[in-house]
Amino acid sequence: MSAEIICVGTEMLLGDILNSNAQFLAKQLAQLGIPHYYQTVVGDNPERLKQVIEIAISRAQILIFTGGLGPTPDDLTCETIADFFGVPLVERPEIIEDMAEKFAQRGRVMTSSNRKQALIPEGADILPNPTGTAPGIIWQPRPNVTILTFPGVPSEMYRMWEETAVPYLKSQGWSQEIIYSRSLRFWGIGESALAEKVTSYFNLLNPTVAPYAGNGEVRLRISAKAPSEAAAEDLIVPVETQIKEIAGLDFYGVDQETLASVVGKLLLQSGETLSVAESCTGGGLGQMLTEISGSSEYFWGGVISYDNSVKVGMLGVNPDDLAKLGAVSATVAEQMAVGVKTRLSTTWGLSITGIAGPTGGTDTKPVGLVYIGLAGPKDEVASFEYRFGQTRTRPFIRHVSACTALDVLRRKLLTREP
C-alpha cells in the first residue's frame, strides 16, 4: 500500500508558485505511516492528467490530488478523473446548499460558474471544505484505487486534510509503520568529513541515517519505521546518542534548534549577557539572535560598524591599527569585541569583520576572509580567522559568518574552565 501525490496546475509549470502542498502532504503521509515514492506535477491539461493517472495507478493505490477544483474553465481535475474511470458526474445538492450559505455569509452572490464545483463522480463521497467553496472527493473507482482530491489553496487543503482525510486514512488500516525522523545539526564540519566519521551508520536499515548539507551546515536525518512514535524513539535514541558522541562539539542541536537558540539557552543557564559588533554581516548576527522570542533576557544589543568611522567612534577601535592592518584583521576584530562588550556592559562581546564580496577582495585579503572576535568575562579576548572561499556568494558568506560567530561562542561556553 503506497500513496502518490499529484499536483495539478499550470501555474506550477510556469514557476509562478512554490509547491508547498507537496511538502505538507509528504510530511503528513510519513507521520501516518503511509509510504509514498513519487510526486508528480502536471498542468491543467486533461490528456496529460489522464496519462499521469494511468502511471500512478500502476505503482500506487492511494492517489492524492491537489489543485484544479476551482470554478474557472481551466479547473478540470474532478471531471478528468471521472472521465478516466468512465463514470459520469452528478450534481450534488448538498454542495450547492453549502456554497450558497458561504456566499451569503460573505455578502457575495454565487455565480453560475460555481455550480460546476457541485459536480462530482457518481458514487464518490464529498470531502467537505470548511473554509472555501470547492469540496474534494474521496472515491474508490476500482478495487485497490482510492482517490482523494483537494483544492490547491494551502489553507483550505490543510483543514480538509486534518478534519476529514486523516481520520479517513487512519480508519482504513492503511497506516503501516510510521516514519519518524530526527535531524541532528552540525556546524564546523563539512559533509564529507562528517560522513566519514559516521559512515558505518549509513548501512543501517532501521533507523536509517542520511546526511544532507546546505547553507554551510550539515544535518544527519535519523528516520525510524515503527508502529508508534514511542517505538520509533526507542530505535532512534541509541543511534542519536552514539552519533552525538562521535561528533563531539561539531553537533549543536536537533530539529528546530538553531545556533542562536542553543547559544541563548547556554547564556540563560549561566545568567550571562551578550552584545555584538558587526561589520560585513550588517545586522545579520543580531537578527539571528533576536529571532528567538525571549532573547532580550541575554541579548542586549550591538553596534553595526559598517563604516570605519563607526568602528572608531562607537566601538573605540584604534584608528592607527585600522590604517595599518585594515578593517578586516584579527586585531580589529578583537578591538570590536572588547569595545562592544565594554560599552554595552555585557558578559560577552562577539564581533565579525570580513569581506562578503563580490567586490572588495585583494590577493592577500580575498573575498570570504572573515575574522570573528570574542571578548569574555575574564577580560580574555580571542580572534579566529576563516576563509569561506572566493567563489561563494555574498549572502552565503554573510550567513555563514553570523553562524560561525555564534558557533565560536557556543564552543567557548561549552568548553571553558569553570
Add this chain to the structure above:
Amino acid sequence: MSAEIICVGTEMLLGDILNSNAQFLAKQLAQLGIPHYYQTVVGDNPERLKQVIEIAISRAQILIFTGGLGPTPDDLTCETIADFFGVPLVERPEIIEDMAEKFAQRGRVMTSSNRKQALIPEGADILPNPTGTAPGIIWQPRPNVTILTFPGVPSEMYRMWEETAVPYLKSQGWSQEIIYSRSLRFWGIGESALAEKVTSYFNLLNPTVAPYAGNGEVRLRISAKAPSEAAAEDLIVPVETQIKEIAGLDFYGVDQETLASVVGKLLLQSGETLSVAESCTGGGLGQMLTEISGSSEYFWGGVISYDNSVKVGMLGVNPDDLAKLGAVSATVAEQMAVGVKTRLSTTWGLSITGIAGPTGGTDTKPVGLVYIGLAGPKDEVASFEYRFGQTRTRPFIRHVSACTALDVLRRKLLTREP
C-alpha cells in the same frame, strides 16, 4: 521539444525540504521558451529513479535532474543515469583538480568520498559548479535525449544554471515562443485595494496581469508571450507604464529590486548617508540594507538597542521618557533616530521600536504595535505609528517593520522639497 524536471531526494518524500528547485527551473524554462509539462519527485532509490527516466524519455527530450550528486553513498543520480543508458562512469581528473583547489581555499582536506563526485558517464560533458564541489553533466546518451544534472543545493544550482545551462540551451535552438514576465512591486497598499485600482487590466489576454501577495507586499505580474524578449517588452511596457501611473508612490520597484536597493539608489543620487537604530528588528534593517553590494557608499552602520540600557547609553534616549512613555512610543522612536544620526554623523537616521511578540503585548500596546522614527538633514524628525496585527507572527512583524522603515525613508526622499 519539451523538458521534464526530475528532482531526486528522499528528503522531499519525507517533507523535510520544500522543492524550490522545481519552481526555479520552471520559471527559467518558461523564460527560455522551452515548454515543460511534468515535474517528478523521486527518492534516492536507483530502481524507482530508472522507472522515472523510462517514463520521462517517452514524453520529453530534455531531462533536467536536481539532487543526488553529493559525496555520500545515498547520492546516486549520476551513476543511476549512466547505468540506465548502459554507459560506464569515468573519473575526470579536471574535477579532482577543481575540488582539491576549492578544499585548499577553505583550508579543508578533501576526503576520499569526494572522489566519487569526479565520476561521470563516459562521453558526458562536465557542467561546472563554480561554488560547490559537485559538478553536473550535460549529456546526450541517445539521439533526442539530452540530460542535465544539478546538485540539490539551490545556490549552487542557480549559478550552474545561469552560467552554463542557459547559454547551452539557447545555443541548441530549442526555444519556442517565450513567456516573459515582469513583476511590479508595491508597498503600503493591500492586495484588494490595489486590485480594485487596476481591475480592468486583469482582463487582458497578452500580456496578462495577475496580482500576488505575500510577506506584506503586493506584486503585479505582467506576462507576455512573444517570439522574442524584445517583442515581449513591447507588449509589457505600455501596461507597466499605465499601472505605475495609477499606483503612484505605492509602486516602488520591479523584479529583483528591493526597498533597500531602491533607497540605496536614491541615497547614492543625493550623495547622502544613513544610519539605523533598531529595537524589535534586532539588526534586520541593517541586514536588509547591507544585502546590497556597495551599500557602504551610503550606509554607515547603526545601533541595535535591544535593551533599554543601550537606548540610553548608546543613543542618548532620555531615561525619564523611557520610564514614562515606554520603549515602544513615538518619542523614543524619534530620540533613537536623532541619536543614531547624530552619533554616527549621517544625513539620515532611521529607527524602529515595537512589539514583535508573541509575548510582551498589552491592551494599550498590543503585539504588532511599531513606531518608526526618521531624523533628517534639516534637523527635522518625525515618527509613524503602525499596527501590524496581533495575529501576525514574530518573523512577519519584524520583516514588515524593517520594510516599512525603508518605505518611510523612500517616500521622504521622493517627496521632499528641494
